Amino acid sequence: MQFDQILQYVLSGLSTGAIYALIGIGFSIIYNATGIINFAQGEFVMLGGLLTLTCLDLLKLPIWAAIPCAVAVSTLAGLLFERLAIRPLRQPTPINLVIITIGGSILIRGLAMLIWGKDTHAIPSFSGDDPIAIGGATMLPQHLWIFAITVVIIVINKFYFYHTISGKAMRACAYNRRAAGLVGIDVRRMVLFSFMISSAMGAVAGIIVAPLTMTAYDVGVMLGLKGFCAAIIGGMSSGMATVVGGLLLGVLESLGAGLISSGYKDAIAFIILLLILFIRPQGLFGKADSERV
Amino acid sequence: MKRELLKFLAFSVFVLLLPLLFEGGYLMNVLVFVGINTMLAIALNLLLGYAGQISLGHAGFFGLGAYLSGVLTATYGWNPWQAMPVAAIVVGCMAYLIGFPVLKLKGHYLAMATLGLGIIIYIVFNETIDLTGGPSGLSGIPNLEAGGVVFDSDVKNYYLIWGITLAVILFAINLANSRVGRALRAVHDSEVAAQVVGVNARLLKVQIFALSAVISSLAGSLYAHTMTFISPASFGFNFSVELLTMVVIGGLGSVYGSFLGAALLTLLPEFLRAAQDYDIIIYGGLLVVMVMFMPGGLVRGVPDLFRRIFKSRGGAGHA
Amino acid sequence: MLEVSGITQIFGGVTALEDVSFRVNRGDITGVIGPNGAGKTTLFNIITGIYTQTSGKVVFEDKDISGLPPEKLARLAMVRTFQNIELFGGMTVHENVMVGMHTKSSSGLLSCALKMPWSISEERRIRNDSMKWLEFTGITDLAEVEAANLPFGKGRLLEIARALAVEPRIILMDEPAAGLNSQETLGLAQLIKRIRDLGITIVLVEHDMELVMDICDRIVVLNLGRKLAEGTPREIQENPEVIAAYLGDDD
Known part of the structure; x- marks a missing residue:
């Protein structure tokens, strides 16, 4: 009985963790390409969910068409965000970047409130709601979708960074922006790409989680922060470390909420965040690096 | 220095006479909040504008002051004048201790850590229902009282809050133009050079973080005693961002800028009643526009703008 | 006055300084020279507490100051300037x-x-x-x-x-003449001498050989992280190893 319950918590923790991982990788990609922590990252998660809703309800698209459509529009939003807010910044000091991405995130959230209102919206599951029994625990088909899509995204991500010219150029920027520029890589374009990729990933995360948790104009804040937490645990890596960070966070949160107190569920993530920043700012798996302290 | 003093005197007279314009109308109540927000903006500005260290968790310190004062007076029957300093000392010590690990972090990481801290505090307000009343709030907090006068009307509160706000302003101006203030600005401009000439940057940053928390806590206590009711919603992440907006709009490193920012952001929603739900769009837009086009804030940006307009006119006249 | 002994600094497997030792006499102007990448600035950063060395010791006025942060050194009357000016x-x-x-x-x-x-x-x-x-x-x-x-x-x-x-009783200057025109460099040389006349000991890293030979009492030469030579300007100018290192650097 007790074991079944824990299994249940772990399973649902893993599925939220997968979402955190996707958002966290988005954070890392931008951070690695630009040195910016994009406080607006969560808003793209929100946009993904709500745009899917519009595609389904208003445009009457089938779900398989609505999703790519929503991702495309979110990516466009990411592009516009970089072009209109980040690039024109005259004094890109860390504090100004923090302020402008916060400002941008509030603006996006506000616009979303104008468009979709303050209500919470539901999105239908991708394939029914019949629970699947696993051991003594149950899962929804949507959980499987989350796992499957997360794996696919991570594989695509890996392929992009290691086997395409543009992905390799992006890694070069992450390693040394100046040197990358010197060997002829268009760094500004890579920065733009990084914003587009991470807004697309955020949007996907927002879409696949929406059927489980519902969505609203303000879901981006918390999801974004949790994603950041995953990325910090993973040492701002855009690979497996952040995925593990996300899964770990999801499971800990779910266990904490189930076994200790559900009210403090959100606090768990932030306590982990603070502990990691204080004790191991290079992430749980990283080697020492003095950049962050 | 003399000019600073004259400026302060002129400002004090302005504050003193302002109520005569409104004859105790509804706006008086708003002006009380302008005072509280001015204190908070100055507190954050000392940290962000002078020492160059960002905080996205100041609403938490504000809330701690309010709740400590509120709980001590409403639940345990303390005298507000005792509760306020006790709250401030407790919050100051907390900030001092947490400041050492937090301020080791820089830039984006500092922003995230302080944000996390603010959210944890906010969650505690919501969850410790026995103590704080949880999301539904804490009521029955007594008004302040001095020499038989109970500060229970907007006009009385106006003079009480603004008296303290003026003291905070003077305090901040003195600090800015002193040995410690210069050391703070030095840390902001070049931490390594400041250390080389003997400034203990780490300790100084922690001290100013604690001082900033103490001022915020004081503002929180005053808020609790003027409102007599508090709830967690006033102390969330959004309010931290609002404070940041005030400081940035007014001008980093300018005490009167903080007043301008606080006044603008407190009064704006009152004038935009129709757009009340959409005030977050206005905050967001203001932040983006200010950082992009007026990174020095209103206190520097507006005179600059005038100068540019006059210059271009002068140039045209010449041709 | 200042004694550096056996300083070794390793950055992630790369040895930037290896067993560097020398002594600075009170009231002297001591120059630290060497080709690019010799480790001069690293040495300065270690002495002034910006980096902590892998091994070795820095003694200032009979006090072991290894690993002390810059703000403590300022209180012990040691101060420095930076190559890229930090104002x-x-x-x-x-x-x-x-x-x-x-x-x-x-x-x-x-x-x-x-x-x-x-x-x-x-x-x-x-x-x-x-x-x-x-x-x-x-x-x-x-x-x-x-x-x-x-x-x-x-x-x-x-x-x-x-x-x-x-x-300060000692001041370390990292390339004070970098970026100055010849007129300003002359003025700087005068200023440095006047600082010495105040009784302040001076250590400087410098590329401008004319300036170094003109004002320094003693010179320490670094090459590839090791001390190559030490002596008066005249001794250094005549040292064959130093000449070889500088000529070798050019090709």
Whole structure:
């Protein structure tokens, strides 16, 4: 009985963790390409969910068409965000970047409130709601979708960074922006790409989680922060470390909420965040690096 | 220095006479909040504008002051004048201790850590229902009282809050133009050079973080005693961002800028009643526009703008 | 006065300095020279507490200062300047030098903010005494200019004035002549000699050989992280190993 319950918590923790991982990788990609922590990252998660809703309800698209459509529009939003807010910044000091991405995130959230209102919206599951029994625990088909899509995204991500010219150029920027520029890589374009990729990933995360948790104009804040937490645990890596960070966070949160107190569920993530920043700012798996302290 | 003093005197007279314009109308109540927000903006500005260290968790310190004062007076029957300093000392010590690990972090990481801290505090307000009343709030907090006068009307509160706000302003101006203030600005401009000439940057940053928390806590206590009711919603992440907006709009490193920012952001929603739900769009837009086009804030940006307009006119006249 | 012994610094597997030892005599101007990448700035960063060495020891006035942070060294009367000039850009020239007097004053946060009588008189003293260093370096007329707006050469003088305000017994200058024109370099040489005449010991890293040979009493030559030679300017100029290292550097 007790074991079944824990299994249940772990399973649902893993599925939220997968979402955190996707958002966290988005954070890392931008951070690695630009040195910016994009406080607006969560808003793209929100946009993904709500745009899917519009595609389904208003445009009457089938779900398989609505999703790519929503991702495309979110990516466009990411592009516009970089072009209109980040690039024109005259004094890109860390504090100004923090302020402008916060400002941008509030603006996006506000616009979303104008468009979709303050209500919470539901999105239908991708394939029914019949629970699947696993051991003594149950899962929804949507959980499987989350796992499957997360794996696919991570594989695509890996392929992009290691086997395409543009992905390799992006890694070069992450390693040394100046040197990358010197060997002829268009760094500004890579920065733009990084914003587009991470807004697309955020949007996907927002879409696949929406059927489980519902969505609203303000879901981006918390999801974004949790994603950041995953990325910090993973040492701002855009690979497996952040995925593990996300899964770990999801499971800990779910266990904490189930076994200790559900009210403090959100606090768990932030306590982990603070502990990691204080004790191991290079992430749980990283080697020492003095950049962050 | 003399000019600073004259400026302060002129400002004090302005504050003193302002109520005569409104004859105790509804706006008086708003002006009380302008005072509280001015204190908070100055507190954050000392940290962000002078020492160059960002905080996205100041609403938490504000809330701690309010709740400590509120709980001590409403639940345990303390005298507000005792509760306020006790709250401030407790919050100051907390900030001092947490400041050492937090301020080791820089830039984006500092922003995230302080944000996390603010959210944890906010969650505690919501969850410790026995103590704080949880999301539904804490009521029955007594008004302040001095020499038989109970500060229970907007006009009385106006003079009480603004008296303290003026003291905070003077305090901040003195600090800015002193040995410690210069050391703070030095840390902001070049931490390594400041250390080389003997400034203990780490300790100084922690001290100013604690001082900033103490001022915020004081503002929180005053808020609790003027409102007599508090709830967690006033102390969330959004309010931290609002404070940041005030400081940035007014001008980093300018005490009167903080007043301008606080006044603008407190009064704006009152004038935009129709757009009340959409005030977050206005905050967001203001932040983006200010950082992009007026990174020095209103206190520097507006005179600059005038100068540019006059210059271009002068140039045209010449041709 | 200052004794560096057996300093080794390894950065992630790369040895930047290997077993470097030398001694600086009180009242001397000591030059540290060497080709690019010799480890001169790394050595300075270790002595002045910016880096902590992998092994070895720095002794200043009979006190082991290895690993002490820069702010502690300032209190022990050691100060440095930077190759790329580190000024407090948002503050006036005068204020920059006033910060230099930080260790010579003590008012705390609260007494400053509450304007206690002693902090008022201390403030007056800081304001007046700091002018002395502006005069000494000849930038009094720029006192109210914001430091960020200074031309490079004046910025260099301000950095030195600010360092002098610490009232050091030793001052380490990292390439003080870098970026100066020949006129300014001449002035700098005079200034450095005048600083020595105040009884302050000077160590400088420099590429301008003419300047080094002109003003230094002793010279330490580094090459590829090791000490190559040490001696008077004349000895160094005649040292075949030094000549080889410099010629080798050119091809």
